[in-house]
Amino acid sequence: MLSVKTFVISRTILAVFFLLAGSICFGQVEETDVSLAPMEKKELEAIYSTIQGFVGNWWNGSDLYPDPCGWTPIQGVSCDLINGFWYVITLNIGPVHDNSLACASNLEFRPQLFELRHLKVLSFFNCFQSPDKFPFSIPNGNWEKLTFSLESLEFRLNPGLVGSIPSSLGVLKNLQSLILLENGLAGEIPPQIGNLIKLKRLVLSGNSLSGHIPDVFYGLNELLIFDLSGNSLSGSLPVSIGSLRSLLKLDLSSNYLEGNLTKEIAFLKNLILMDLRNNKFSGGLSQSFQDMCSLEELVLSNNPLGGTMRVLNWEKVQNLAVIELSNVGLRGEIPDSLSKLKRLRHLGLSDNNLTGNISPELATLPCLNALYLNGNDLTGELKFSGEFYGKMGRRFGAWNNPKLCYLVGVMPPTSHVPFGVKPCQQHQQGQIV
Numbered sequence: 001m002l003s004v005k006t007f008v009i010s011r012t013i014l015a016v017f018f019l020l021a022g023s024i025c026f027g028q029v030e031e032t033d034v035s036l037a038p039m040e041k042k043e044l045e046a047i048y049s050t051i052q053g054f055v056g057n058w059w060n061g062s063d064l065y066p067d068p069c070g071w072t073p074i075q076g077v078s079c080d081l082i083n084g085f086w087y088v089i090t091l092n093i094g095p096v097h098d099n100s101l102a103c104a105s106n107l108e109f110r111p112q113l114f115e116l117r118h119l120k121v122l123s124f125f126n127c128f129q130s131p132d133k134f135p136f137s138i139p140n141g142n143w144e145k146l147t148f149s150l151e152s153l154e155f156r157l158n159p160g161l162v163g164s165i166p167s168s169l170g171v172l173k174n175l176q177s178l179i180l181l182e183n184g185l186a187g188e189i190p191p192q193i194g195n196l197i198k199l200k201r202l203v204l205s206g207n208s209l210s211g212h213i214p215d216v217f218y219g220l221n222e223l224l225i226f227d228l229s230g231n232s233l234s235g236s237l238p239v240s241i242g243s244l245r246s247l248l249k250l251d252l253s254s255n256y257l258e259g260n261l262t263k264e265i266a267f268l269k270n271l272i273l274m275d276l277r278n279n280k281f282s283g284g285l286s287q288s289f290q291d292m293c294s295l296e297e298l299v300l301s302n303n304p305l306g307g308t309m310r311v312l313n314w315e316k317v318q319n320l321a322v323i324e325l326s327n328v329g330l331r332g333e334i335p336d337s338l339s340k341l342k343r344l345r346h347l348g349l350s351d352n353n354l355t356g357n358i359s360p361e362l363a364t365l366p367c368l369n370a371l372y373l374n375g376n377d378l379t380g381e382l383k384f385s386g387e388f389y390g391k392m393g394r395r396f397g398a399w400n401n402p403k404l405c406y407l408v409g410v411m412p413p414t415s416h417v418p419f420g421v422k423p424c425q426q427h428q429q430g431q432i433v
Contacts, residue, residue, distance in 0.1 A: 037081055037084060037085065037086055038067075038084075038085060038086070039067040039068075039069055039079075039085060039086040039087075040085050040087075042115065043085070043086070043087055043088065043115075043116070044067055044068075045112070046088075046112040046113070046115040046116055047068055047077070047088050047091075047112075047116060048060075048061055048068075049110050049112040050091070050110055050112050050113045050116065051074070051077075051101065052110075053107060053108045053109065053110035053112075053113070054093045054101065054103060054104065054107045054108075054127070055093075055101050055102060055103065055104050055107070056104040056107075061074075067086065068088070069086035069088070070086075074101065075097055075099045075100045075101065076090075076091065076092035076093060076094075076096065076097075076100050076101050077090065077091055077092075077101075078090040080118065082118060087116070087117075087118040088116050088118065088119060089118055089119060089120045089121065090119075090120060090121040091113075091116070091119060091121070091122050091123075092121070092123045092125070093123070093124050093125070093127055094123070094124055094125030094126050094127045094156075095125065095126055096125055103124075103126075103127035103128075105129070105130070105133075105134050106134050107127065107128075107136070109139045111142060113142075114142040114143070114145040114146060115145070116146075117145070117146075117149060118149055119146060119149055119150060120149055120150060120151045120152065121150075121151065121152040122150065122152070122153050122154070123152070123153070123154035123155070123156070123179075124154065124155045124156070124158060124161075125154075125156045125157060125158075126156070126157045126158065127158055128155075128158035128159070128160035128161040128183075128184075129158070129159060129160050130159075130160045131159055131160045131162050131184050134160055135160055135162045135163075135184075136158075136160055136161055136162065137161070137162060137163030137164075138155070138161065138163065138165065138166050138169075138185075139166070140166040140167075140168050141168065143166070143168045143169055143171055143172060144168070144171045146172065147171050147172060147173055147174070148173065148174055149174065150172050150174065150175055151174055151175060151176045151177065152175070152176060152177040152179075153169070153172070153175060153177070153178055153179070154177070154178075154179040154180075154181075155179070155180050155181070155183055156179060156181045156182065156183075157181070157182050157183075158182075158183045158184070159182075159183065159184050160184060161183040161184055161185060162183075162184040162185065162186065163185065163186070163187070164185065164186060164187030164188070164190075165180065165185060165187065165189065165190055165193075165204070165209075166190070167190040167191075167192045168192075169190070169192065169193070169196075170190065170192025170193060170194075170195040170196065171192075171195070172196060173195070173196070173197070173198065174198055175196050175198060175199060176198050176199060176200045176201070176222075177199070177200060177201040178193075178196065178199060178201065178202050178203070178204075179201060179203045180203065180204050180207065181203055181204075181205055181206055182205070182206035182207070182230075183206070183207055184207065184208065185204075185207040185208065185209060186207070186208040186209065186210065187209065187210065187211075188209065188210060188211035188212075188214075189204065189209055189211070189213060189214055189228075189233075190214075191214040191216045193214065193216060194214065194216025194217060194218070194219060194220065195219075196220070197219045197220060197221070197222070198222060199220055199222065199223050200222055200223060200224045200225070201223075201224060201225040202220075202223060202225065202226050202227070203225065203227040204227070204228050204231070205227045205228060205229040205230045205231070205251070206229070206230040206231075207230070207231055208231065208232055209228070209231040209232065209233060210231070210232045210233065210234070211233065211234065211235075212233070212234060212235035212236075212238075213228065213233055213235065213237070213238050213241075213252075213257075214238065215238035215239060215240045216238075216240065217238065217240040217241055217243055217244055218240045218243045220243075220244060221243070221244075221245060221246060222246055223244050223246060223247055224246055224247060224248045224249070225247075225248065225249045226241075226244065226247055226249065226250050226251070227249065227251040228251070228252050228255065229251045229252060229253040229254050229255070229275070230253070230254045230255075231254075231255055232255065232256060233252070233255040233256065233257060234255070234256040234257065234258070235257065235258070235259075236257065236258060236259030236260075236262070237252075237257065237259065237261070237262045237264075237265075239262065239264055241262070241264060241265070241268075242262070242264025242265060242266075242267040242268065243264075243267070244268060245267065245268070245269065245270065246270060247268050247270060247271055248270060248271060248272045248273070249271075249272060249273045250268065250271060250273065250274045250275070250276075251273070251275040252275070252276050252279070253275045253276060253277045253278050253279070253299070254277070254278040254279075255278070255279055256279065256280060257276070257279040257280060257281060258279065258280040258281060258282065259281065259282070259283070260281070260282065260283035260286070261276070261281055261283065261285070261286040261288075261305075262286075263286060263288045264288075265286060265288050265289070265292070266286075266288030266289075266291040266292065268292060269291075269292065269293060269294060270294050271292055271294060271295055272294055272295065272296045272297065273295075273296065273297040273299075274292075274295065274297065274298055274299065275297070275299040276299065276300050276303065277299050277300060277301045277302050277303070277324065278301070278302045278303075279302075279303050280303065280304060281300070281303040281304070281305055282303070282304050282305060282306060283305065283306070283307070284305055284306055284307025284308070284311060285300075285305065285307055285308075285309065285311050285312055287311055287312060289312055289317065290312050290313050290314070290316040290317055291316075292317065293316075293317070293318075293319065294319060295317055295319060295320060296319050296320060296321045296322065296343075297320075297321060297322040297324075298317075298320060298322065298323050298324070298325075299322065299324040300324065300325055300328055301324045301325060301326040301327055301328060301348065302326070302327050302328070303328050304328070304329055305325075305328040305329055305330070306328075306329040306330070306331070307329075307330065307331070308330065308331055308332035308333075309325075309330060309332065309333075309334065309335050309338075310332060310333070310335050312335075313337060314335060314337040314338050314340065314341060315337045315340035315341070317341070318340075318341065318342075318343070319343060320341050320343065320344055321343045321344060321345045321346070321367070322344075322345060322346045323338075323341075323344065323346065323347050323348065323349075324346065324348040325348060325349055325352070326348045326349065326350040326351050326352070326372065327350070327351040327352065328352060329352060329353065330349065330352040330353060330354055331352070331353040331354065331355070332354065332355065332356075333354065333355060333356035333357075334349065334354055334356065334358065334359065334373075334378075336359050336361065338359075338362065339359060339361035339362055339364065339365060341365065342365065342366060342367070343367055344365050344367060344368055345367045345368060345369055345370065346368075346369070346370040347362070347368065347370070347371050347372070348370070348372045349372065349373055349376070350372040350373060350374045350375045350376070350397060351374070351375035351376075352375070352376050353376065353377060354373070354376040354377065354378060355376070355377050355378065355379065356378065356379065356380075357378070357379060357380040358373060358378055358380070358382060358383075358398075358404075360383040360384060363384045363385065363388045369391075369392070369395060370392070370395040370396075371392060371395070371396050371397070372395075372396075372397040373397060373398050373401070374397035374398055374399045374400050374401065374420070375399075375400045375401075376400075376401055377401065377402075377403065378398070378401040378403070378404050379401075379403040379404060380403075380404065380405075381404075381405050381406060381407050381424050382398065382404065382405070382406040382407070382418060382421065383407065384406075384418075386416055386417075389416040389417060389418055390416040393416070394419065396418060396419075397419070397420075398418050398419075398420065398421050399418075399419060399420025399421060400420065401421070404421055404422075405421060405422050405423060405424035405425075406418050406421050406422075406423055406424060407423075407424050408423045408424065
């Protein structure tokens with residue numbers, strides 16, 4: 001019975017094979033052979049001229065067959081088959097890979113770029129190198145031709161990319177990612193950025209942008225990453241920042257931002273990372289932080305915040321793994337509630353005006369691997385074990401606390417001791433000084 005079934009299956013497979021072979025011979029499945037699909041002449045001329053503008057006129061695509069989307073594609077160019085024709089959907093220019101399209105020193109944006117009507121991704125990496133010899137600006141015109149197609153626009157590591165961010169980028173209604181990272185851009189952030197309601201990533205870091213952050217973010221409900229770090233932005237936080245309900249990462253570090261930390265931050269319920277270090281924020285810690293239940297990293301160092309830590313019920317922010325509050329002018333005691341944060345890995349409180357004793361309960365935090373308390377006015381004896389000091393090593397900092405000491409008798413002679421902290425001295429009466 002088994003041999004009969006095997007014979008029938010074999011006959012069936014052979015029949016299907018001959019049917020397919022006959023279909024191929026007679027051209028009945030020719031439509032599914034995508035390698036033979038053509039590229040429209042207008043599309044072909046547009047991509048060739050565009051590439052020549054970026055890499056130089058020496059490039060003629062002579063080694064491509066039958067076109068940039070055929071059997072020998074270009075590194076950095078990808079295509080999609082639409083209604084039986086190949087169209088360019090991705091164009092990456094710059095030395096990402098060994099065989100990537102290299103940029104010419106005096107490259108140009110040719111208008112043919114904007115004739116690629118199905119283009120979804122456009123990026124430039126390490127292309128514009130000389131702000132003195134060959135300065136280049138993002139073109140202001142023609143972006144409306146890519147209004148409904150472009151989803152990602154990136155300029156990364158281009159010191160020769162100068163000028164301002166064109167307001168005309170605001171017409172790109174389907175843009176999901178705008179990355180202008182570490183270029184030479186200057187001027188103010190155009191308010192038309194607020195028109196990009198489908199944005200998921202907005203990264204303008206590492207430029208020389210100035211002025212206030214425009215208050216135009218009410219419609220950006222899908223934004224996940226918001227990074228304006230490393231610029232020269234000033235003024236206060238815009239109120240509309242609280243409407244970014246989907247936001248996961250907020251990085252405004254290394255600017256000149258000032259004012260109080262707005263209560264609207266509390267509306268960012270999904271925020272995982274907030275980095276506001278190296279600014280001029282004041283007014284103390286905001287009680288709204290304790291309502292940010294998803295927050296894992298809170299970085300506010302090097303701001304003249306002032307105030308105390310006890311304004312917050314820290315145990316309410318159970319997901320916190322990183323607290324960095326060094327050099328923010330904190331005063332008062334370190335709250336015991338920090339020892340309730342079982343996921344805490346890094347606690348940085350150095351260079352403040354903190355007083356009082358250090359709770360030994362901090363050593364019970366299971367994930368803690370960095371504790372910096374140096375540069376304060378903490379007092380009393382450290383009651384951590386030698387094992388704790390050995391585990392932490394130089395990641396434990398308590399130096400520059402003149403009234404702080406560690407107990408000698410509670411540790412074996414071979415144990416690690418805290419760097420820069422004096423041993424406690426005992427009088428005959430048993431008092432520790």
